[in-house]
Amino acid sequence: xxxxxxxxxxxxxxxxxxxxxxxxxxxxxxxxxxxxxxxxxxxxxxxxxxxxxxxxxxxxxxxxxxxxxxxxxxxxxxxxxxxxxxxxxxxxxxxxxxxxxxxxxxxxxxxxxxxxxxxxxxxxxxxxxxxxxxxxxxxxxxxxxxxxxxxxxxxxxxxxxxxxxxxxxxxxxxxxxxxxxxxxxxxxxxxxxxxxxxxxxxxxxxxxxxxxxxxxxxxxxxxxxxxxx
Amino acid sequence: xxxxxxxxxxxxxxxxxxxxxxxxxxxxxxxxxxxxxxxxxxxxxxxxxxxxxxxxxxxxxxxxxxxxxxxxxxxxxxxxxxxxxxxxxxxxxxxxxxxxxxxxxxxxxxxxxxxxxxxxxxxxxxxxxxxxxxxxxxxxxxxxxxxxxxxxxxxxxxxxxxxxxxxxxxxxxxxxxxxxxxxxxxxxxxxxxxxxxxxxxxxxxxxxxxxxxxxxxxxxxxxxxxxxxxxxxxxxxxxxxxxxxxxxxxxxxxxxxxxxxxxxxxxxxxxxxxxxxxxxxxxxxxxxxxxxxxxxxxxxxxxxxxxxxxxxxxxxxxxxxxxxxxxxxxxxxxxxxxxxxxxxxxxxxxxxxxxxxxxxxxxxxxxxxxxxxxxxxxxxxxxxxxxxxxxxxxxxxxxxxxxxxxxxxxxxxxxxxxxxxxxxxxxxxxxxxxxxxxxxx
Ligand SMILES: Cc1cc2nc3c(=O)[nH]c(=O)nc-3n(C[C@H](O)[C@H](O)[C@H](O)COP(=O)(O)O)c2cc1C
Numbered sequence: 030x031x032x033x034x035x036x037x038x039x040x041x042x043x044x045x046x047x048x049x050x051x052x053x054x055x056x057x058x059x060x061x062x063x064x065x066x067x068x069x070x071x072x073x074x075x076x077x078x079x080x081x082x083x084x085x086x087x088x089x090x091x092x093x094x095x096x097x098x099x100x101x102x103x104x105x106x107x108x109x110x111x112x113x114x115x116x117x118x119x120x121x122x123x124x125x126x127x128x129x130x131x132x133x134x135x136x137x138x139x140x141x142x143x144x145x146x147x148x149x150x151x152x153x154x155x156x157x158x159x160x161x162x163x164x165x166x167x168x169x170x171x172x173x174x175x176x177x178x179x180x181x182x183x184x185x186x187x188x189x190x191x192x193x194x195x196x197x198x199x200x201x202x203x204x205x206x207x208x209x210x211x212x213x214x215x216x217x218x219x220x221x222x223x224x225x226x227x228x229x230x231x232x233x234x235x236x237x238x239x240x241x242x243x244x245x246x247x248x249x250x251x252x253x254x255x256x257x258x
Numbered sequence: 259x260x261x262x263x264x265x266x267x268x269x270x271x272x273x274x275x276x277x278x279x280x281x282x283x284x285x286x287x288x289x290x291x292x293x294x295x296x297x298x299x300x301x302x303x304x305x306x307x308x309x310x311x312x313x314x315x316x317x318x319x320x321x322x323x324x325x326x327x328x329x330x331x332x333x334x335x336x337x338x339x340x341x342x343x344x345x346x347x348x349x350x351x352x353x354x355x356x357x358x359x360x361x362x363x364x365x366x367x368x369x370x371x372x373x374x375x376x377x378x379x380x381x382x383x384x385x386x387x388x389x390x391x392x393x394x395x396x397x398x399x400x401x402x403x404x405x406x407x408x409x410x411x412x413x414x415x416x417x418x419x420x421x422x423x424x425x426x427x428x429x430x431x432x433x434x435x436x437x438x439x440x441x442x443x444x445x446x447x448x449x450x451x452x453x454x455x456x457x458x459x460x461x462x463x464x465x466x467x468x469x470x471x472x473x474x475x476x477x478x479x480x481x482x483x484x485x486x487x488x489x490x491x492x493x494x495x496x497x498x499x500x501x502x503x504x505x506x507x508x509x510x511x512x513x514x515x516x517x518x519x520x521x522x523x524x525x526x527x528x529x530x531x532x533x534x535x536x537x538x539x540x541x542x543x544x545x546x547x548x549x550x551x552x553x554x555x556x557x558x559x560x561x562x563x564x565x566x567x568x569x570x571x572x573x574x575x576x577x578x579x580x581x582x583x584x585x586x587x588x589x590x591x592x593x594x595x596x597x598x599x600x601x602x603x604x605x606x607x608x609x610x611x612x613x614x615x616x617x618x619x620x621x622x623x624x625x626x627x628x629x630x631x632x633x634x635x636x637x638x639x640x641x642x643x644x645x646x647x648x649x650x651x652x653x654x655x656x657x658x659x660x661x662x663x664x665x666x667x668x669x670x671x672x673x674x675x676x677x678x679x680x681x682x683x684x685x686x687x688x689x690x691x692x693x694x695x696x697x698x699x
Contacts, residue, residue, distance in 0.1 A: 073478030108461040127461040
């Protein structure tokens with residue numbers, strides 16, 4: 030285990046060291062101490078390393094992650110795991126706005142609550158939130174899945190494309206073109222798998238969720254839908 | 259009575275034929291007009307400025323003998339690997355999706371042969387373009403279509419797009435006809451749907467966030483790449499200042515004449531300011547911050563000739579970018595295709611339905627039959643020629659003004675033909691020392 034003191038050694042040294050981990054390295058486990066809400070911690074990592082951040086992070090922690098498993102033993106600021114490609118990011122606390130924004134793959138687990146615009150413009154990532162999510166979540170979400178054990182705020186899934194949304198609690202309101210959909214056996218199976226991966230299978234059962242998706246009415250421009258655009 | 263001359267028919271200026279035609283079109287279709295290209299109205303522009311040339315107090319450089327350099331460094335503020343271009347005319351960001359693969363290849367070929375850079379666009383980086391571009395600027399857009407860290411690292415510079423001159427404050431649109439399998443795959447979207455690009459970035463709002471976003475991109479790319487910020491011509495003084503504060507290496511400023519692949523006509527014609535009005539404001543912001551020439555300024559929007567390049571640079575820009583002109587050089591709107599334009603209900607020079615994907619020149623289309631007609635090698639050669647001609651033209655003017663580098667051109671070399679252009683560009687009306695708004699009357 031490599032221990033990296035962010036306060037003493039600085040952000041540039043951390044990311045540069047993480048970018049230098051390639052292929053068969055022995056340095057597969059890293060611990061970052063004294064993060065103190067710093068921005069851009071462990072961004073652009075592209076190796077199967079295990080990184081534990083002991084404390085809370087600022088903006089864009091784990092941005093564009095590939096392969097790595099990154100755990101934050103605290104809360105995460107805006108844009109955690111933005112545009113993640115693969116790997117796993119686990120936040121023990123809460124996550125601020127835009128968690129998992131535009132993510133293209135991998136798994137983001139938020140054990141607390143997520144703020145507004147969680148999963149905005151997501152493009153293939155899977156996101157599991159143990160708590161609640163804020164307004165405008167999954168706005169223009171293209172693909173991937175967003176699983177919420179708690180409640181969702183206003184305008185869930187506005188202008189949604191093909192992402193799958195699963196919410197166990199209440200949904201304050203659905204956004205334009207987002208509708209409730211039938212939960213078929215394949216969705217139950219998918220959800221069971223996501224709950225397991227998201228360390229939430231002991232907290233909820235797939236049958237307790239409702240599924241939401243795109244009505245696909247905004248897919249072709251039509252003047253009679255103008256008020257929805 | 260019958261001999262009394264009757265009033266000849268008189269058309270209204272307010273309700274012109276164009277205006278009435280648009281009212282009828284809206285009434286018939288129920289949808290606003292979407293089109294490509296830039297503003298078509300007459301705007302104050304570089305045409306309204308003239309160079310003074312040399313005189314007794316200023317001596318010229320010998321046309322074919324004395325050196326007039328044209329190179330430019332971009333990204334010298336923070337990037338470990340700034341870009342060095344032979345000429346200050348770059349190719350603006352135009353998306354794969356809007357343009358065909360072969361057209362992107364031709365842009366790369368032509369730009370590289372002329373010693374300049376090309377830029378990706380909404381829709382991600384293609385092999386055609388990366389492979390054929392010596393210097394490639396990778397756009398970081400609100401939609402983030404195709405965005406990934408490998409392409410960020412393969413790029414020579416990164417351009418965070420905040421706005422475009424054709425539509426400051428507007429998002430993008432790519433109509434279903436152009437969403438082929440390949441375009442759909444690169445954007446993670448279903449094929450054939452009308453696809454909207456967001457107008458705002460998904461994970462930052464405002465200048466303080468932008469600064470952190472730029473820090474993140476720099477960290478991901480190990481501080482190697484120049485980072486540009488592209489803004490539309492809305493509030494150029496403040497936007498330039500905020501871009502500098504956010505940590506930009508380069509500011510790209512696009513005026514309202516700037517082309518687009520597909521935007522509402524009402525947006526193109528009514529939002530944003532002409533590039534002439536934008537440049538002095540941006541230069542002033544850079545000067546006020548002590549950053550002129552340290553953070554480079556690239557300007558675009560209706561640049562067509564070496565004279566336009568020279569005028570933009572005399573006003574303080576470090577380089578320019580061209581979009582529409584590059585497409586015309588490749589063969590867009592060529593009268594040789596007139597019979598095909600007629601079939602589409604238009605005529606060469608006026609064709610702007612680039613969003614429909616039926617371009618007979620094979621440039622703004624994803625139809626294999628149409629883009630198969632376009633020869634990227636020939637297109638690249640034509641673009642190179644055009645870029646070289648523009649450079650020679652700009653050098654000709656600079657030498658006449660006694661300048662041994664295009665960057666030495668200055669506002670003092672200019673005068674204006676109109677009051678509007680004089681006020682916007684901050685140069686005197688020809689034959690006077692009057693700069694409206696600044697005194698001298
Ligand atoms: C076909 C086409 C596609 C464009 N696509 C983009 C784009 O994806 N991203 C962007 O920032 N600007 C885009 N633009 C705008 C150009 O980058 C540039 O700002 C503009 O073309 C400059 O003005 P000009 O066309 O008068 O030279 C596009 C322009 C055209 C003509």
